[in-house]
Amino acid sequence: MEALPARARVYVAGVAVAGLLCLLPAVPLSPLPVRAAPAADVSWRAVASLAVLYACCERLARSRQLGAPHSGGTFHPVLLAAAFLLPPSAAALVALPGALLAPVEQRPFLARRVGRAGQLTLAVWAASRAHRAAGGGEAVAAGDVPAALGAAGAAVLVFCLVLTLLDRGIVVLVGGLPLRSGSRTAWRTTRQRTRRTAWWRLFLRSLAPVTVHGLAGLMMALLWRSPHGPVAALLVLPPMYVSWWAFAQYHRERAAHQATIRALVQAVDIKDGYTRGHSERVGQASTMIARELGMDDERTEVLRFAGILHDVGKLGVPTRLLTKDGPLTPEERRVIELHPEYGHEMVRGISFLGEARAAVLHHHERLDGSGYPYGLAGGQIPESARVVAVADAFDAMTSNRSYSRARPVPVALDELQRCAGGHFDPRMVEALVRAIGRTGWHPAVTAEDARRPVGPPAPPVAEPAADSPGARR
Structure with missing residues (x-):
């Protein structure tokens, strides 16, 4: 981001000015009323x-060794301790030097520093x-821990809420949520992005880590006011940094997992242009089924990986077969039916995929035993494979x-229900039907976004579609 749009510059300037107004009452000889935070009391x-x-x-926190990519490196315990110890304007002043002097990795440097300083001063002041x-x-002054916990909880909620709303504002202005869109496709994509990043979801996602930082800040404040003094308060920070480092390592590992999966999927998309985006959509449908069945977040994420990677074995299939117009010969079909085994060989050594590896191998098995590669039936088919099979066919x-x-979509769902019990697990089919009935089908990557060959689409061919939805999957 080399330059900010004009409206974003105005927003950043407004946040900075609001933050400055919060600081002024703490400054001696300030022209503003100082009833809320007299300088003499600071x-x-x-x-x-x-x-x-x-x-x-x-x-x-922003160093390479410790910085956590998910949070931008901001370390909140000291800021929240200031909110618990000092009047609002003085507490906001604590955030200013660190926010302005911390390193910034992306342009525009000045706007990022000023915007971050304004956000933190407003959040600390409000907290x-x-x-x-x-x-x-x-x-805090009396060392009344139960009362201090309740007040600290209110401060943490306000702090997190202000940061979330201010972050959301700059994302809306810079991140491509236009007031108008030039096409229905662009508007639909914008609306989907807005839904996925609703401010209250960001608020809930950030509330847990900020609450932990708030507890550490409260411990610092209580120790600061205790007979042991500020030196004792510093003892809170080393354990927090250890946990921060462990959390950063977890997110680095997770980012590496995502990069591995993304590279494999991009390779498949390059090889088979007709199915570009198919992997992401199958991962999304698999996630919907898993959530509808009440699976926990960790397993839902594994099933998302399974959906995304289910066709990775197509890298071993000749491109001319994947893009062939018209029916396949029996020999060509046998070659394509090898792709689950190719895929399983590719991902077998990736330990973090867990049961997703079984889904890659068995997502073309059918409940009646007529599928491939091994003709498994009923409960012999892993549950993850039964989820992905429905998502893939849909x-x-x-x-x-x-x-x-x-x-x-309604026709496809009717076809899945017709084939439930024979080809597909009825539980998985009904879960997808319920999920789409409640929220609709809004794929993150639509068919319109995919690259298509020039010319009209090929007409339907005499594949056994009625008996095998999406037969050449």
């Missing part, structure tokens, strides 16, 4: 100590106001292929 030694401590923590309104100042029927035109 412990400037505490402000300076916490500001330096936060700047050092921010620098360390301190909420903490004081809930009686937290007196509770997307095959609702997408344009080289040998068939897309069917409407």
